[in-house]
Amino acid sequence: MDGKDKMTAANFPAIHAEELELGYRSAQGLNLLASGVSFDLHRGELTCLMGPNGVGKSTLLKAILHQHPPLKGSIFLENEEVRQLSDRERARKVAVVLTEKIPAGAMTVHELVALGRVPHTGWWGQLSPQDRSVVKRVMDITRITQLAGKKLAALSDGQRQTALIARALAQDSPILILDEPTAHLDLTNRFEIMYLLRDLAKKAGKAILVVTHDLEVAMETADTLWLMEAGKALQQGSPEDLMIQGGIQSLLPGDKWQIDPESGKIRLKDPPNLPQIEGPIHLSHWIRNVFRKNPELTRPERIVVRDQPFGIRLFFADRTEELNGIAEMIRFLQQ
Amino acid sequence: MTFNISSHWMNKLKSYKLLLSLLLCMILWLINLSLGSVSIPVDHLLQRLLGIPFPSDSWEIIVMEYRLPKSLTAILAGIGLTISGLQMQTFFRNPLAGPYVLGISSGAGLGVALLSMAGSAFGWQFLAGSGNYWSAIIAASLGSIAVLVMMGLAAWKVRDSMTLLIVGLMFGSAASSLITLLAYFSAAEELKMFTIWSMGNLGNTGWEKLGLLSGAVLLGLVPALASVKAYNAMLLGENYAVSMGINFQRLRWSMIVSTGILTGSITAFCGPIAFIGIAVPHLTRLLFKTNNHTLLFPAAALLGILVLLVCDSISQLPGMATSLPINAVTTAFGAPLIIWLIMRRNFSEEF
Known part of the structure; x- marks a missing residue:
């Protein structure tokens, strides 16, 4: 989070992946989802990963987190190969916000955010004064200090998502990965969350990767778009470039749908002979x-x-x- | 700022609750020692603690040879079963999990059933000495160890915790069916012996056995205490825990070993003690209003002691020549209490 880290880390990307082959090996044989996936994720940038369901986005995330290693290729977190990192070292480099529901409704927001310090605390999990100050700071940044004593079950969807982001921030890692953080949120909350992430990328110098299906929000907030398409290489570029050059159209296979180049919204194709x-x-x-x-x-x-x-x-x-x-x-x- | 103050007070409050529980434990321990068919006044017990001998020699024998080991057994079993249940509930994220979901009590039961009933069922004679309590302990231990080894193999083979839970339940069912078969072919007297064993008994552990039991319980607590932080991370589910650097496989083995040693040894010495392991963790969460295991572990252990001491005191109330089976008391008095607590508030949300 401080400037010195940023300087030393500036020479190499936060995540570097080379020629990944993603898929599952099962008794029935090989189920290859994507191959030749290479990318760099940079600090200070908000990157959105988009693609149809089942194209391998979640598998890519699992590969980065080393929960499901790629079949081939290697991933580097800040120049260190992910498979050589210990669990704790990896947790200090990458924090996540997942789509799954948090089972513990009785936990307070403060307890949730404090759990982000797990990779930094001792065996008993006791928070040091420094841990406490990090927890306090991330709750200030995400503006949920006034919710600290509230139970998770009592939060709105938007507040819960913000609290989960705060927890990930408390992990104090240079890389932040979020899986569909704006799903189930209303319009304003979607933008609030994404602008919060954009702010974090710019001000705290974090490398942020967001998996989303929300094209509108991605166009509005992302620095870089990654488009995943079945059986093809990862398309990368600024959202504006991809829109103008038609790369985004690849998100919509078939000819029923099109992307309105002016608004960036998905709509039905114009029928023939409109008046x-x-x-x-x-x-x-x-x-x-x-x-x-x-x-x-x-x-x-x-x-x-x-x-x-x-x-x-x-x-x-x-x-x-x-x-x-x-x-x-x-x-x-x-x- | 207001939050800091309130959180400070909350923490204070929770430490007071912990202290209060400890105090209650000590009072109940004294009451437990004083109650029974022969009532021994508490002030004499306190004097005995200071070295002043009892006015009657029979009191000395009752307390030192019977009541004290029994109360210490209750304390050990209260700690062990509660901590096992708490670990299971958090690990499997399942409010119905308890110390026996991995089939350990059924394994121990099968061991004892083989010992006590196989004689007539198969005409085996070499187990004739089943009246000796040591042989029951050894049989129960062997049974638990056998189930534990099988669970270990299953855990090594499958990675999914839900599958592990189902496999454990199936082991338990299989062992129970074998016990039923044995019971069907056994003589009435042997059947009664097994039935009494399965009702639980805190009073069969003399000093010698107590030493072994306390060693086992201490050993079983070590992996649990070493995983406190991991259990807290598990509150967010397996995937979040792994993302925070928790070694999930290690936690799983530590859970199996810890609950295996704790419930295995307690079941071997006292029989399967119902209710405590499943209910006291819930009771603790409700009374201490927390999910944080750094607090839950000591609090649950104290409440486990408390509840089991109360149940044991009830089972030996004055005016009764013999004591009631401990399982009858734990369930009869504990279940309504828990139903009341659970109905009071939104239970599943709290869990």
């Missing part, structure tokens, strides 16, 4: 949305939409129709 829509962009966007959702609607030749007062005019070959709302328009076009 021509005229009017201010923020209004015409939603008219188009209606036709994407309801491909069965009769299509006028031309639609003009205007603001203040809101109104829609539909032009057919033989007549025009004046409507005051979108629901009214849908009802009219269903006939």
Whole structure:
């Protein structure tokens, strides 16, 4: 967390992986999920790992944590090979936030965060004054000091996730790995959590890897995107580059879905022969949305939409129709 | 700041609770020594502690040869069973786990059943000396060790804790079915002997056996105390514990060895003592309102002593010529207490 560490660690990446082969060996033979996976994770950066379910994201995380070593290739945590680190040394380099539910609801937030000190304490687990000050500091950083005495079962989903991040921070490791930290969270909490992580990467100089399915949030907050695709090499780049160059489209196999290049959102592909829509962009966007959702609607030749007062005019070959709302328009076009 | 103050007070409160439990233990120990078919006043007991002899020689014999070893056995069994149950519950993250889930009591039971009942079932004669309590202890130990070795092999083969739990339960069921078979073919008198053994008995350990039992309990406590931090990490589940640098395999072996020695030796000397190992850890969590094992371990040990001393005192209440079987008391008085405690609040959330 301090500047000196940052200087000495600056020469090599926080995580370096070379030609990993990820998969499982079972009685039925080899189940290869991904091969040729190489990457560098850097300090001071928030990296988002995306990819469809079952492509091997969790297996990659397990490989980094040495819970399920890769079939081939090697992983280095700050220039030290992960398989040569002891459990304790590894825990001092990588902290995690997992998707699994915390079973102990009676634990208080403070007790949870203090558990992050486990790799640093003695055999009895007693906190030294230094451990206590780290716990206090990370609770300040994540702004959960006022929750310290609360039981985990009494927290909201967003607060619980923040407390888990605080626990991982208390581990005082240069690398932080989070598995879907924004799942089950509401809109503002999703951004709150991701900006908190971004802040930690920038101010505390941590290397942060987030597995997420939330493209919108990843576009908004990530420094680097890693895209995992079945049977292909890991695509890496800034989210903006990947969006402009179309790399992100690889997240959506098949031709049913597309990514709106302007908003970065996933939507259905435009159906053929959309009517021509005229009017201010923020209004015409939603008219188009209606036709994407309801491909069965009769299509006028031309639609003009205007603001203040809101109104829609539909032009057919033989007549025009004046409507005051979108629901009214849908009802009219269903006939 | 307000938090720091309140947490400070909470810690103070918890140390007071611990101290109070210790005090209660000592008082109950004296009461336990004084109660029985012959009532010995507490002030005479205290005087005896200071070196002033009892006014009657029979009191000396009752206390020194019978009540004192029995109460010490209750203390050892209370500690051992509770600490075993606590380890099992945290390790398996299962509130129903107890010291006997790995099948150790059934193994010990099978050993004793073979000793006491195989004679008529198979016509074996070499085990005829089953009236000797030493042979029951040896048989029970061999039975527990056999189950422990099999569990060790299973643990070596499977990595998943839930599988281990199921294998343990199956070992227990298999041993029980063998016991049933033996019981079916055995004579009434042998059957009664086995049944009485299975009701538990704290009063059969003389000084010599007590030395062995305390050695075993101390030995069994060592791996448990060495894993306090790991058990705290296990509160977040296996994956988090491993991510914090806990060696899960080592913890698993330490759990098997510790609970094996503790429950194995206690069952060998006292028979299978029901209820304590499963219920007292819950009682401790509810009364001390914590999940932190640095506090839970000593607190659970003290409450284990407390509960078993109370049960033993009840079983030897004055006015009764003989004492009741300890299992009847632990279950009859303990189960309603626990039901009441559990119904009071959101139990599963607390666990």
